[in-house]
Amino acid sequence: xxxxxxxxDFLRHTFLTGLLIGIIAPLLGSFLVVRRLSLLADALSxxxxxxxxxxxxxxxxxxxxxxxxxxxxxxxxxxxxxxxxLRSLYKAYQEIGIPIILSGGVGLSVIFIAxxxxxxxxxxxxxxxxxxxxxVNDLYLISAISIFVILAIVLFYKELLTLSFDEEHATVSGIxxxxxxxxFIVLTALVIAASIRIVGVxxxxxLMTLPVAAAMRLAKSFKQLxxxxxxxxxxxxxxxxxxxYYANIPPGGTIVVISIIVLILSFxxxxxxxxxxxxxxxx
Amino acid sequence: MPDSxxxxxxVDFSYGNKKVLENVNLNIEQGMFMGLVGPNxxxxxxxxxxxxxxxxxxxxxxxxLNKPIDQFKQWxxxxxxxxxxxxxxxGFPATVFEVVSMGLxxxxxxxxxxxxxxxxxxxxxxxxxxxxxxxxxxxxxxxGGQQQRIFIARALVSEPELxxxxxxxxxxxxxNVDRFYELLHRLNKEENITLLLVSHDTGVxxxxxxxxxxxxKTLHFHGNSEEYTALSTDYLSEIYGHPVQVVxxxxx
Numbered sequence: 001x002x003x004x005x006x007x008x009d010f011l012r013h014t015f016l017t018g019l020l021i022g023i024i025a026p027l028l029g030s031f032l033v034v035r036r037l038s039l040l041a042d043a044l045s046x047x048x049x050x051x052x053x054x055x056x057x058x059x060x061x062x063x064x065x066x067x068x069x070x071x072x073x074x075x076x077x078x079x080x081x082x083x084x085x086l087r088s089l090y091k092a093y094q095e096i097g098i099p100i101i102l103s104g105g106v107g108l109s110v111i112f113i114a115x116x117x118x119x120x121x122x123x124x125x126x127x128x129x130x131x132x133x134x135x136v137n138d139l140y141l142i143s144a145i146s147i148f149v150i151l152a153i154v155l156f157y158k159e160l161l162t163l164s165f166d167e168e169h170a171t172v173s174g175i176x177x178x179x180x181x182x183x184f185i186v187l188t189a190l191v192i193a194a195s196i197r198i199v200g201v202x203x204x205x206x207l208m209t210l211p212v213a214a215a216m217r218l219a220k221s222f223k224q225l226x227x228x229x230x231x232x233x234x235x236x237x238x239x240x241x242x243x244x245y246y247a248n249i250p251p252g253g254t255i256v257v258i259s260i261i262v263l264i265l266s267f268x269x270x271x272x273x274x275x276x277x278x279x280x281x282x283x
Numbered sequence: 284m285p286d287s288x289x290x291x292x293x294v295d296f297s298y299g300n301k302k303v304l305e306n307v308n309l310n311i312e313q314g315m316f317m318g319l320v321g322p323n324x325x326x327x328x329x330x331x332x333x334x335x336x337x338x339x340x341x342x343x344x345x346x347x348l349n350k351p352i353d354q355f356k357q358w359x360x361x362x363x364x365x366x367x368x369x370x371x372x373x374g375f376p377a378t379v380f381e382v383v384s385m386g387l388x389x390x391x392x393x394x395x396x397x398x399x400x401x402x403x404x405x406x407x408x409x410x411x412x413x414x415x416x417x418x419x420x421x422x423x424x425x426x427g428g429q430q431q432r433i434f435i436a437r438a439l440v441s442e443p444e445l446x447x448x449x450x451x452x453x454x455x456x457x458x459n460v461d462r463f464y465e466l467l468h469r470l471n472k473e474e475n476i477t478l479l480l481v482s483h484d485t486g487v488x489x490x491x492x493x494x495x496x497x498x499x500k501t502l503h504f505h506g507n508s509e510e511y512t513a514l515s516t517d518y519l520s521e522i523y524g525h526p527v528q529v530v531x532x533x534x535x
Binding site for chain 2: 034159170172173219
């Protein structure tokens with residue numbers, strides 16, 4: 001594949017995009033998982049699908065070409081805002097926004113897909129990821145999103161961590177919890193839109209949660225959690241892209257299956273280290 | 284006269300039609316260790332929420348550090364340990380150092396990063412509660428009593444003048460409760476931190492607190508802890524609405 005990466009532009013774009021989302025997906029995912037908001041990623045990815053289907057429909061209807069990633073991103077951000085709105089409307093049922101937005105996203109997707117005259121290869125690529133669909137413009141957009149997301153997390157790291165650990169304490173100590181949470185949910189929407197080219201709508205939440213779930217077994221601190229989950233995600237993305245390319249399988253599938261294997265291995269790792277510790281104590 | 288840290292004047296509060304607090308007057312002065320006791324549903328936690336600015340009073344005025352509460356901005360001068368503190372997500376991958384650092388987040392402020400002296404302060408707060416050997420342990424692996432010490436350290440790291448604790452000993456085993464109060468006593472005397480502690484366990488509290496108030500919708504008693512322990516059980520039963528037994532702990 002490496003000689004092919006040098007020869008073929010599209011492969012280089014895919015590979016670079018993969019490396020970028022291998023950083024930002026688990027970075028945001030670490031906060032999502034510890035806040036027990038993993039399902040939020042699923043809801044937003046389905047709204048993103050509605051946006052992408054809308055983009056494909058517009059493309060077909062008006063014969064203009066633009067990347068449906070833009071409309072996907074727009075829908076994703078609107079979905080994020082709506083989930084927040086529902087969260088404040090149903091204070092006692094804070095998770096209710098997630099199934100509402102998820103089903104709304106799927107419903108809209110079905111309508112736009114039908115209006116755009118059904119499935120085509122483009123849509124298939126958005127559902128399960130693709131090694132060949134990343135254009136140079138997509139790469140620019142995803143790079144811009146990645147830089148923005150990383151900068152925002154670095155700048156607001158301590159506020160995000162404080163809020164994730166204990167929302168009440170964060171509010172009492174004078175942090176603007178609502179604004180920080182809003183920033184967080186918009187960042188999540190952006191990461192999902194960026195990741196869809198490679199892993200696809202249906203599997204994007206896996207890239208945000210599986211490496212974190214594996215890293216959780218090993219990490220003692222939150223910084224370790226972020227670092228380890230990025231390492232594991234990069235491993236899954238790189239091996240997933242290479243194997244997907246050679247086996248002619250959408251990379252969403254290979255990346256997620258490799259992530260699950262990594263997760264299973266992390267269970268064993270935990271057992272081994274526990275045994276060692278016990279051994280240390282006995283000896 | 285010592286500075287007033289918290290002052291409530293004629294404060295009322297209701298949830299819907301149900302009046303929870305009525306005409307509450309309270310003055311907590313610098314250096315006090317104030318114990319707030321009373322029956323469940325007597326409005327203790329509501330009072331704390333009002334003082335923390337989480338709920339607005341229906342009537343009356345609240346002053347914090349001599350400033351009206353709606354103009355009060357220096358929340359880092361007040362530390363808070365919630366009764367929910369020990370129901371945190373035990374699987375959260377954070378070290379003691381990371382958790383205590385969170386107490387500085389608001390003080391350091393947006394767009395600023397932790398500096399060397401901030402880290403120094405975090406280590407100092409951790410040793411103040413006697414947990415220096417566990418600074419880099421995962422917080423979920425500590426005992427309930429140790430975790431509560433860490434939450435105190437998180438509240439102390441911003442060097443507050445006032446520490447508010449809402450039922451902090453819930454979930455701590457019996458033997459550790461005394462050690463916990465010893466720590467509070469030391470903070471009050473040696474670090475000169477004013478304390479407001481909410482508890483339904485009047486016995487241990489009166490041994491350490493300098494002052495006690497008893498709240499059941501209105502303030503029924505306001506005085507020092509000797510006077511409180513001298514109250515007749517009949518009088519307390521009247522306040523609580525059911526018979527109570529005051530277990531007197533010796534002042535050792």
